[in-house]
Amino acid sequence: MAKVDLRSPIYHDETKARAHLESLLWPQGPVCPRCGVMDDRITKLEGKSTRPGVYKCKDCRKPFSVTVNTVMERSKVPLTKWLLAAQLMASSKKGMSALQLMRMIGSNYETAWFLFHRLREAVADPKGGPLGGEGKHVEVDETYIGGKEHNKHTSKKLKAGRGNVGKMPVVSLVERDGKTRSFHVANVTGKSLRPVLLKHINAKSRLVTDESGVYLHVGKEFSGHGTVNHTAGEYVKADGTHTNTVESSFALLKRGVYGTFHSLSEAHLHRYLAEFDFRANTRNIDDAARADALLTAAKDKRLMYRQPD
Numbered sequence: 001m002a003k004v005d006l007r008s009p010i011y012h013d014e015t016k017a018r019a020h021l022e023s024l025l026w027p028q029g030p031v032c033p034r035c036g037v038m039d040d041r042i043t044k045l046e047g048k049s050t051r052p053g054v055y056k057c058k059d060c061r062k063p064f065s066v067t068v069n070t071v072m073e074r075s076k077v078p079l080t081k082w083l084l085a086a087q088l089m090a091s092s093k094k095g096m097s098a099l100q101l102m103r104m105i106g107s108n109y110e111t112a113w114f115l116f117h118r119l120r121e122a123v124a125d126p127k128g129g130p131l132g133g134e135g136k137h138v139e140v141d142e143t144y145i146g147g148k149e150h151n152k153h154t155s156k157k158l159k160a161g162r163g164n165v166g167k168m169p170v171v172s173l174v175e176r177d178g179k180t181r182s183f184h185v186a187n188v189t190g191k192s193l194r195p196v197l198l199k200h201i202n203a204k205s206r207l208v209t210d211e212s213g214v215y216l217h218v219g220k221e222f223s224g225h226g227t228v229n230h231t232a233g234e235y236v237k238a239d240g241t242h243t244n245t246v247e248s249s250f251a252l253l254k255r256g257v258y259g260t261f262h263s264l265s266e267a268h269l270h271r272y273l274a275e276f277d278f279r280a281n282t283r284n285i286d287d288a289a290r291a292d293a294l295l296t297a298a299k300d301k302r303l304m305y306r307q308p309d
């Protein structure tokens, strides 16, 4: 595994940071984000009054830079800091808090928080096709994330019930030796999970879950449904049926939530899930390549608040 060198000039020199980002997002050279034209249709603008990294398209006559249509667009934060934040997120198995990033890049808390959330937005993958397929196993399990009720101030405690009350349910789908996709769901019932499973898992897959009743009916809609009975102390069946992959993924997520982030709000939970899924899905590449993959994913992510041109 290549070790990440934080002394690399891309984290200290804005020109080198920009060149690195351009090589990732424009492997064949600059492309006009409006017309898609390249090569001799593009001129690099140079001169003392021009901002660095600005190109002009001869077709639409509009200037652009490598950050157009990325989560970095219109950010005042130097690219060196974006690149370092991406590297730190890519190489921190349990995630990194905005407070820690703030110390490492020497910014204020809001900037650090913004950087990490934009990067999480970059790796969220809403367009991915279904997991699994013929001969593939997809493990599904649910867990609950959130503050422990007894730690909350009395006025904020939810009075009703015990156990998972006040926590946020998360369901993860893990293709064995494949990709992970996690969702924050409103509640864990057969009715609420069915559309998620049918949309994100190929029906030719074999579904593997615990014996929870919520998977009983939807299980029949897949080519097979294996279950393990955890309450009876069963973890791996003789035929190899198990949900150990999805459970390890939850273990890591919980270490991040309770050890790194301490608390996270429901409004942002899906972004943290995207971050953990991204690291799981790039587990076979080294930290430097994962940071590059993260930055590459920032392409074509128009921000929700972006004003139309």
Ligand SMILES: [Zn+2]
Pocket: 032, 033, 034, 035, 036, 037, 057, 058, 059, 060, 061, 062
């Ligand atoms: Zn153009």
